[in-house]
């Protein structure tokens with residue numbers, strides 16, 4: 001069942017889990033019993049695809065504390081292989 005967010009004018013926000021057919025029904029605050037207004041929040045994207053969750057987490061982290069790197073991230077950069085063939089030593093150099 002989906003979770004719907006409501007806001008009491010006195011106590012603040014609270015969530016109600018109910019069937020979708022009852023989504024538009026009014027809710028009362030569990031603290032004071034006042035009629036609460038439904039509020040719309042962003043969907044729970046974090047519960048979805050793990051790759052998307054990792055990307056969102058990395059994006060959120062880098063927004064506050066950018067990572068200091070010594071090479072281009074995401075590329076597997078290998079050092080230039082060194083040849084041990086003596087004929088290569090006689091090749092012209094730039």
Ligand SMILES: [Zn+2]
Nearest residue numbers: 008011029032
């Ligand atoms: Zn209340």
